[in-house]
Amino acid sequence: MRLKFTKMQGCGNDYIYLNCMEEELANPEHLSIVLSDRHFGIGGDGIVMICKSNVADAKMRMFNIDGSEGKMCGNAIRCVGKYLYENKIVDKEELLIDTLSGIKHLKLFIKDHSVESVQVDMGRAEFTPSQIPVLLEGDRIINRETIIGNQPYRITCVSMGNPHCVVFMDDIKNIKLEELGPMFEYAPIFPERVNTEFIKVINENTLEMRVWERGSGETLACGTGACAAAVAAVENGFCKKGEDIKVKLLGGELIINYTDEVVFMTGKAQKVFEGVIDLVDGGINIAD
Ligand SMILES: N[C@@H](CCC[C@H](N)C(=O)O)C(=O)O
Numbered sequence: 001m002r003l004k005f006t007k008m009q010g011c012g013n014d015y016i017y018l019n020c021m022e023e024e025l026a027n028p029e030h031l032s033i034v035l036s037d038r039h040f041g042i043g044g045d046g047i048v049m050i051c052k053s054n055v056a057d058a059k060m061r062m063f064n065i066d067g068s069e070g071k072m073c074g075n076a077i078r079c080v081g082k083y084l085y086e087n088k089i090v091d092k093e094e095l096l097i098d099t100l101s102g103i104k105h106l107k108l109f110i111k112d113h114s115v116e117s118v119q120v121d122m123g124r125a126e127f128t129p130s131q132i133p134v135l136l137e138g139d140r141i142i143n144r145e146t147i148i149g150n151q152p153y154r155i156t157c158v159s160m161g162n163p164h165c166v167v168f169m170d171d172i173k174n175i176k177l178e179e180l181g182p183m184f185e186y187a188p189i190f191p192e193r194v195n196t197e198f199i200k201v202i203n204e205n206t207l208e209m210r211v212w213e214r215g216s217g218e219t220l221a222c223g224t225g226a227c228a229a230a231v232a233a234v235e236n237g238f239c240k241k242g243e244d245i246k247v248k249l250l251g252g253e254l255i256i257n258y259t260d261e262v263v264f265m266t267g268k269a270q271k272v273f274e275g276v277i278d279l280v281d282g283g284i285n286i287a288d
Pocket residue numbers: 013064069070071072073074075076162163195213214215216219221222223224225
């Protein structure tokens with residue numbers, strides 16, 4: 001089977017984009033594991049399927065490196081907007097994308113016929129523990145001391161359509177993320193695992209972030225994670241509601257604005273390359 005793909009990235013969070021407008025793929029979970037491999041595959045943080053939708057301009061489905069499906073992906077949805085516009089599948093600057101966490105509104109910023117950046121209305125931040133889900137008592141988990149892997153951490157939990165745990169720290173450069181990340185991801189209080197953001201507050205409008213993503217490990221950026229971090233920073237009194245908050249990630253910057261109603265995320269989307277692959281017996285050959 002021959003498969004056309006486009007490799008795209010948002011702040012270095014890179015996915016393999018597959019046009020599934022005509023036909024959905026069988027077993028995307030397995031395909032994500034195979035294609036994401038950086039040595040034996042194309043290489044990426046997962047795959048993204050761009051599918052037909054009856055209720056929006058397109059439907060996005062994303063899969064992590066381990067094959068698990070994410071309900072929402074902030075960096076991927078900007079790339080989906082760019083893909084749809086530049087491949088002339090849509091011819092408008094505002095579009096709707098259906099995701100497993102609801103329909104999202106995108107505004108494309110276009111220069112010389114190419115989409116440079118995208119603003120996404122990410123919807124409401126959800127704090128209810130059962131909706132995140134996190135197995136802790138109370139209406140909201142904000143700056144709650146919790147034991148993770150035998151150590152106490154102050155955590156803030158929020159869902160941006162997918163589960164996030166935000167931890168503020170003075171130093172995020174020297175932490176051992178490959179040890180800390182899995183401890184949070186598999187902590188028994190997170191029954192669906194969790195994405196964890198480690199945040200250093202630089203000032204009222206700037207945060208620095210490293211992220212350990214559920215299903216993918218450390219990535220250079222996470223859009224929903226940056227939104228969760230900005231929301232948590234406001235709820236912990238480090239930043240203000242309604243103001244732009246710059247989140248500096250390993251692979252770039254995102255601007256987040258958290259109002260009473262919604263969270264807006266603005267950032268770049270870029271195409272890296274296109275290609276065709278032959279899928280053979282569970283393995284792949286790069287054809288072009
Ligand atoms: N990189 C993403 C989030 C991808 C999904 C996540 N790992 C999950 O399983 O919830 C982003 O940019 O938001």
